[in-house]
Amino acid sequence: MSGGYIAQQIVNGLILGSMYALVAIGFSMIYGIIRLINFAHGEIIMIGAFLTLGLLQKLQLPFPVAAPLVLIAGAVVGIIIEKGAFRPMRGAPQVTGFIASLGVSIMLQNLGILLLTAQPRNFTFPDYLQSVVQIGLVSFRTIDGVIMASALVLMGGLLFLVHKTRLGMAMRATAENIDVARLMGININRTIMATFAIGSALAAIAGLMWGGKFGQIDPLLGFVPGLKSFVAAVIGGVGSIPGAILGGYILGLSEVLFVGLLPPIYSAFRDAFVFSTLILILLVLPNGILGKKMEDRA
Amino acid sequence: MKRIPLHQIWYFVFVLSGAVFVFIARSTFNEYILSIINFVGIYIILAVSLNITNGFTGLFSLGHPGFMAIGGYMTSVLTFPVAKKAMFLELPGWLSHLALPFLPALLIGGVCASLTAFVIGVPVLRLRGHYLAVATLGFLIIVQVLITNWESVTRGPLGMNGLPALTHLWWVYAWVVITLYVSWKIKFSSYGRSMLAIREDPLAAQCVGTRLFRTRVVSLALGAFFAGIAGGLWAHLVTAITPASFSLVLAFHIVVMVVVGGSGSISGAFVAAVLFSTITELFRPLEESLDAYGIGEILMALILILILIYRPTGIFGTREPGFLTAKST
Amino acid sequence: MLKIDDIHVYRGRTHVLKGVSLHVQQGEIVSLIGGNGAGKTTILRTISGLLRPSRGKIFLKTSKTSGETDISRVPAETITGLGVTHCPEGRGIFSQLSVKENLMIGAYLRKDKEGIADDYARVCALFPILGSRSRQTGGSLSGGEQEMLAVGRALMSRPELLTLDEPSLGLGPIIVDNLFSVLAEINRQGVTLLLVEQNAIKALKLSHRTYVLETGRMALSGLSAALIDNEKVKKAYLGGT
Numbered sequence: 018m019s020g021g022y023i024a025q026q027i028v029n030g031l032i033l034g035s036m037y038a039l040v041a042i043g044f045s046m047i048y049g050i051i052r053l054i055n056f057a058h059g060e061i062i063m064i065g066a067f068l069t070l071g072l073l074q075k076l077q078l079p080f081p082v083a084a085p086l087v088l089i090a091g092a093v094v095g096i097i098i099e100k101g102a103f104r105p106m107r108g109a110p111q112v113t114g115f116i117a118s119l120g121v122s123i124m125l126q127n128l129g130i131l132l133l134t135a136q137p138r139n140f141t142f143p144d145y146l147q148s149v150v151q152i153g154l155v156s157f158r159t160i161d162g163v164i165m166a167s168a169l170v171l172m173g174g175l176l177f178l179v180h181k182t183r184l185g186m187a188m189r190a191t192a193e194n195i196d197v198a199r200l201m202g203i204n205i206n207r208t209i210m211a212t213f214a215i216g217s218a219l220a221a222i223a224g225l226m227w228g229g230k231f232g233q234i235d236p237l238l239g240f241v242p243g244l245k246s247f248v249a250a251v252i253g254g255v256g257s258i259p260g261a262i263l264g265g266y267i268l269g270l271s272e273v274l275f276v277g278l279l280p281p282i283y284s285a286f287r288d289a290f291v292f293s294t295l296i297l298i299l300l301v302l303p304n305g306i307l308g309k310k311m312e313d314r315a
Numbered sequence: 316m317k318r319i320p321l322h323q324i325w326y327f328v329f330v331l332s333g334a335v336f337v338f339i340a341r342s343t344f345n346e347y348i349l350s351i352i353n354f355v356g357i358y359i360i361l362a363v364s365l366n367i368t369n370g371f372t373g374l375f376s377l378g379h380p381g382f383m384a385i386g387g388y389m390t391s392v393l394t395f396p397v398a399k400k401a402m403f404l405e406l407p408g409w410l411s412h413l414a415l416p417f418l419p420a421l422l423i424g425g426v427c428a429s430l431t432a433f434v435i436g437v438p439v440l441r442l443r444g445h446y447l448a449v450a451t452l453g454f455l456i457i458v459q460v461l462i463t464n465w466e467s468v469t470r471g472p473l474g475m476n477g478l479p480a481l482t483h484l485w486w487v488y489a490w491v492v493i494t495l496y497v498s499w500k501i502k503f504s505s506y507g508r509s510m511l512a513i514r515e516d517p518l519a520a521q522c523v524g525t526r527l528f529r530t531r532v533v534s535l536a537l538g539a540f541f542a543g544i545a546g547g548l549w550a551h552l553v554t555a556i557t558p559a560s561f562s563l564v565l566a567f568h569i570v571v572m573v574v575v576g577g578s579g580s581i582s583g584a585f586v587a588a589v590l591f592s593t594i595t596e597l598f599r600p601l602e603e604s605l606d607a608y609g610i611g612e613i614l615m616a617l618i619l620i621l622i623l624i625y626r627p628t629g630i631f632g633t634r635e636p637g638f639l640t641a642k643s644t
Numbered sequence: 645m646l647k648i649d650d651i652h653v654y655r656g657r658t659h660v661l662k663g664v665s666l667h668v669q670q671g672e673i674v675s676l677i678g679g680n681g682a683g684k685t686t687i688l689r690t691i692s693g694l695l696r697p698s699r700g701k702i703f704l705k706t707s708k709t710s711g712e713t714d715i716s717r718v719p720a721e722t723i724t725g726l727g728v729t730h731c732p733e734g735r736g737i738f739s740q741l742s743v744k745e746n747l748m749i750g751a752y753l754r755k756d757k758e759g760i761a762d763d764y765a766r767v768c769a770l771f772p773i774l775g776s777r778s779r780q781t782g783g784s785l786s787g788g789e790q791e792m793l794a795v796g797r798a799l800m801s802r803p804e805l806l807t808l809d810e811p812s813l814g815l816g817p818i819i820v821d822n823l824f825s826v827l828a829e830i831n832r833q834g835v836t837l838l839l840v841e842q843n844a845i846k847a848l849k850l851s852h853r854t855y856v857l858e859t860g861r862m863a864l865s866g867l868s869a870a871l872i873d874n875e876k877v878k879k880a881y882l883g884g885t
Contacts, residue, residue, distance in 0.1 A: 054445045068510075087576055105624040112375045115445040116574060117623050122618035123567055127609030135608065183752070190749055192737050196694055197736035198727070199720035202753035202801070240563075247449070289460035291455035299450055 021154035026277040028155045032230060034269025035168035036250075039223040040246035041261035042175065043095075043216025049192040049256035050212045051107065053114040057098060057121035059243010061217045065091050065224025066234045070140055080143055084225060091221020092214035099213040102218025104206070124130065137235040140228035160161060160229045168226075172220060172262055177257060178215070179221065188212055192256070241288070245272075248295040254308020254311070263306060322639050332493060337488045339398065349484060353552050354417065355592045356487035357545050360494045362572035362588035363581055367498050369570070370579035370633070371536040373505060373514030374588030377566045378451035379542050381458040382428040384561035386543020387550040388462065390417075390424035391475050394551065399477065405467040421547040428543025432536040435456075440531045443517075455566060455567040462558040474557030475550075480555050482552040490548065498581050501537075503640075510534055511579065564612070568595070571619045577629030582636055591615060645670045645805055645836055646691070647729075648688050651700030651716070653683075660686045662860040663700070668805065673837040675847035675868065677881055678857035684840040685733050687857070688807045691838075692730035703871060704728065708802045725753050726845040729803035735794040739783025743774055746782045746793055750800030760800070770826055784795035788819040795823075800829065806830070807838045824850050831861075834839055845879040848872045856881070 045056045068090050072083035102121050127287055141147075146160040179185035191198040191208045199205055210260060226233050227242065249268040253260025272291065276284040298305065335590055355545055363380050394414045396583065400411050415423075439450045457550070462469050469475065512520035521527045538607040550556040572591050576583025598611035646668040653661040660683045668674045676684050689695045691702060693715070702716040706727035709715075715723060723730075729750075732816060738746050747767060751760045768775030773791040777785065779806055791811055798806055811827070812820045831837050841847035848854055848868045856864040856877060864871065871877050 036596075102620055106627070109623070109627055111445050111625055112448065113627055115375070116570060117446055119567055119570070120616040120619040123564065124613050124620075127612040127616070129609075131607060131609040142356060146352055181706070186741070186745055186749055187752065189741060193738045193740055194736055196720070197732055197738070199694065200692055200724065200732060201749050201797075202721050202724040203749075206723050244452075252327055272354065285464045286460060289457045292456045294452075295453045296439060296450050303446075305458055 019040045022277075024154045025156070027074065028157055028161075029277075030270035030273035031266065032157070032161050032164055032269070033273055035165050036162065036223045036226050036265075037246045037249045038262045038265025038271050039168055039171065039219045039226075040243060041218050041249040041265045042258055043173070044247050044250040045255055045258055045261035046212050046216045047186075048250070050209055051103070052111055052112075053118065054111075054247070055101060056102075056115065056118035056243075057089035057102075057117075057125060058216065058220055059239040059241075059246065060122050060125035061091055061094060061220035061239065062227055062242055063234070063236060064094055064125070064138070064309070065221030066238060067129070067133060067224075067236075068221065069225040069228055070138065080281075084222070087221050087225050088218045091224075092218040095213040095215075095217025096210055096223070098217070099210055099221030103213075115224070126237055127241065128143055128181075131190075132280065133236055135236060140234050142214070142229050142233050146229070164226045164229065167222070171222065175215065175219070176258065178274060181231075184208070184211060186250040240298040245291055248291055250305075251295060251298055252305055252306025257305070258305045260305050260307035319596065321393055325449040325639055329558075333488060333492070336626050337484050338577060341484055342623060350552065351593075353482065353484060353487050353489070353548075354596060355589055356484070356491050357548050357552070357588050358569075358572065358592035359491050359585055360487075360541055360545040360548070361569045362576070362584040363491075363494050363498050364545070365569050366538075366576075366579065366581060367501065367541075368534050368538035370577075370584065371502065371510040371514065372531055373578070374531060375444065375448040376451040376535065377448055377539070377570065378417075378454045379569050380437075380561035380565040381451075381539070382432060382539035382542035383546035383549070383565075384458055384462060384558070385431050385546070385557050386421075386424035386428040387546030387561070388424075388469055388475075389427045389543070390420045391478050391550045391556050392468065393423060394421035394479055394481065395475065396479070403470060403597075411556045414597040417486070417551070421544055422496045424547040425540045425543035428546070429536045429540040432490060432539035436532040436535045440528065440535065447601055452563065454564075455561075459558050459561065462561075467473030469558070472558060474559075476555035477553055478556065479553045480551060481555050482548045487548055487552075490541075490544055494544075495581065495585070497537075497541075501626040502581060502635075506530070516570070518616075567617070568592075573621050574619065575629055577633060579630035580631035580635060581628065581634035582639070583629055583631030586631075645705055646658065646838070647703040647712075648687070648691070649701045649703065649746040651690060651702065653686050653695055653697050655686065655695070660783075660860055661690070661697070664860070664862055666855050666856070666862065666865070668836060668838050670690065670804075671831075671834070672853060673751040673831050673851040675841055675851035675854045676838045676857060677841055677844045677847055677854060679880075681859070682844035683860045684857055685809055688730060688734075688809050688829065688838070688840055691715075691723075691728065691807060692732075693718055693723040694730075704805075707802075724801050724803075727804035729801045729806055730812065731794050731798045731806065731808045732815070735790050737782040737785070737790045737793055737797075739781060741782055741787070743780055743782055743793060744778040745801050746797050747774065747778075750797035753801065759802070763800055763802060767799050770799075770829065771796050785799075788815050789821070790820075791815060791823060792826075794832075795826070799835075803811055803835060805836045805838065807840075809840045810842055811839070812841060812843045844877075845872075848877075 040058065043058050044055065047053055065087050069083060072078045072086055073080065098121060099118045102117055103114060104293050106117060129190050142160050146163065150157055150159060150162060182206060187203045190201065191203060191205050195205055227238065246265065246266060249264035250261045252267055253264030272287060275287055275290055321344065325399060361379065368374050368376050387424040394417060395414065398416050400406060435454055446514050463472050474532055513527060513530055517527060568591065573584050576587030595611050602608050602610055648664060648666045648711045650663045650665050651661055652663060652865050655797065664687060678684055686695065690697055700716065703712045704715045704726060705712045708725065708727045715726065747764060753881065754760055773789055774793060774796055788799060811823060827837060828850060839847055840850060849870060851868045854868045854871050855862055864877065
């Protein structure tokens with residue numbers, strides 16, 4: 018096993034990790050603000066991927082125009098889901114919200130099947146994004162570089178938004194104490210909506226990346242990466258944005274290394290590995306690596 | 316002479332009319348309709364048994380299809396004819412020469428599912444609420460991965476087919492009655508009351524002497540037993556078993572039945588199971604002829620969300636219809 | 645300034661306030677005392693919009709309302725903008741936010757940058773410790789400092805009426821003395837105060853008028869100076885005989 022091979026695997030892990038991290042951020046933010054494990058969050062990946070496909074291949078838009086549109090559309094979808102399903106049951110027990118999100122998830126998957134059929138579709142990016150770049154021992158396509166770089170830019174932007182702006186302050190305050198946030202004059206409906214919008218926009222972009230990385234999309238594609246991103250959020254500590262980012266990269270790297278370094282016979286078991294990790298972390302380290310102490314997990 | 320209470324007469328009427336229905340159905344309906352009725356029965360077993368775990372004790376589990384898979388595969392391996400075993404599977408010696416009749420195979424399947432529930436329950440049931448739900452979902456996925464990859468026993472993603480068609484309506488009917496009976500007995504026993512107490516307020520229940528953890532594990536294992544049985548019945552109804560049958564979508568269906576029926580209500584789980592599985596079975600040919608796959612699921616998800624918004628306790632709440640319960644005078 | 649007219653409030657199925665009326669004049673300090681579960685907190689939470697009365701009205705008249713307005717149906721996030729700020733029970737500090745952010749979030753609805761800067765300086769002058777710890781997180785402060793932060797945060801909204809729920813809870817006597825003298829100072833600067841207190845002597849001494857609440861109804865009311873000598877009050881709340 019050469020150093021070059023390992024370096025290549027690490028790059029692959031970072032690409033996968035970037036996508037997990039972007040989705041995990043949304044899980045974490047939404048959990049942080051209304052204590053909802055939003056199962057439907059993964060479906061936004063699928064919606065983002067199909068939107069990208071439509072914008073690039075049906076409407077023939079150039080990539081730099083399509084990407085921001087996907088971001089915006091993701092935000093709109095997030096707002097619709099929040100308003101339609103989760104706002105009416107705010108204040109209900111946590112499990113109720115979780116079941117509802119499961120319902121939303123199944124509904125979106127099947128809407129996808131109904132409207133787009135279950136047939137996988139090929140997903141191709143323009144040639145200039147497909148060209149291969151060689152840096153030292155590792156090689157990757159331009160799109161992979163774009164994925165990693167834009168993930169970093171988006172995360173940086175998000176951290177700025179959350180820590181340096183008025184909206185970010187309102188979001189953090191609402192996450193801590195909804196009643197007191199209201200007493201300060203914060204419109205919590207708008208703040209929660211903004212949280213869904215931001216989280217969903219990031220997941221939609223992850224969908225664009227997913228299509229670019231794997232080249233094929235179908236209406237069920239969001240389910241497994243969505244779940245794994247949730248695992249990433251738990252690893253980092255649900256509720257913490259830096260935790261979600263860290264968890265995303267840890268999961269991406271360890272998944273790729275698990276497959277790449279162990280004998281091939283084990284690679285079929287990688288999902289079992291991921292979810293055993295989830296159960297283990299919930300039991301042993303319920304607050305994750307960077308999470309704050311939460312009372313009601315165990 | 317002691318008078319028999321009215322509600323017990325009703326039980327008798329229901330069991331008898333069920334049997335009459337089975338008898339008439341078997342002699343009049345064609346195979347297709349009979350198979351639908353069998354599926355409805357299996358869904359009743361699944362919903363009523365998940366209701367023990369989820370409804371009585373409030374342990375929100377998505378792992379039901381996982382237990383079902385364990386029971387189903389176990390039963391299938393045990394009933395599989397010896398000649399076929401040699402052709403398709405690579406089993407350890409003693410197992411490859413063993414072919415059991417249906418009932419012991421089913422029971423062993425159920426017990427295995429139940430034992431698995433004990434083993435995973437002891438660590439996982441320390442979690443609560445939606446964290447438990449997520450952990451049981453993880454369990455379900457792990458079971459699927461293991462079954463898919465343990466090819467020497469399960470034939471992997473292909474699954475086992477050509478199983479003997481042992482399941483018929485009398486089997487299903489008997490197990491429906493047993494599931495209902497056991498779950499009814501539990502609900503109206505002191506054990507059932509401590510389960511419900513745990514659901515409402517774990518801390519208070521513990522204060523009045525309920526063995527919190529043990530009751531939780533037992534209720535998971537009991538639900539798992541019937542899920543295992545249902546898995547065995549299912550496999551020998553469709554005469555095939557594949558890992559894909561025991562998916563999260565199935566977990567979703569069963570959960571919808573319990574939630575819509577009313578968590579904790581046996582009648583609710585029963586009615587919702589009949590309703591939803593009939594709808595699903597009726598929608599299937601419709602979806603195929605219209606080429607509009609997904610409508611049934613969308614409808615179910617929509618009903619679920621509307622119920623959660625407008626009637627979060629479900630149709631029946633935790634209650635049973637008055638004429639079926641003993642008057643507390 | 646504030647007039648509560650016969651409000652009834654339920655929390656869940658419990659009928660907590662069974663027809664309560666009170667009024668607060670501009671510039672006054674009014675205190676509200678009574679035993680546990682009498683409904684004192686409920687009154688303040690209803691004024692601040694966190695709870696809604698099932699019956700009755702709450703009239704408010706500040707420089708930000710058009711004349712006397714019924715605020716009993718106005719949501720909490722709007723009330724602050726009308727000049728009433730509530731300092732909640734248990735202080736409600738945002739423990740993950742810095743001390744400065746906690747103060748700035750008090751001015752969340754204000755747009756006047758200079759006015760906010762002035763008020764920030766004013767709060768830091770009233771509570772010097774807050775200025776020197778501005779970069780620490782709210783959760784790292786001691787109980788007394790958190791109470792100061794809660795009061796300071798409320799002042800950042802430039803309230804005309806400030807309602808305080810048990811500011812002395814869990815604090816040592818010296819800190820309480822200090823806090824109450826700051827409250828008097830705040831009142832001298834023109835802020836009307838409505839104070840709920842368990843510490844009845846302190847409340848009676850600080851305030852101009854006092855209401856005594858018993859299981860959801862007003863039992864007594866009057867000038868604080870008179871009530872402090874009232875036999876019934878002495879017996880029930882001042883530990884005298």
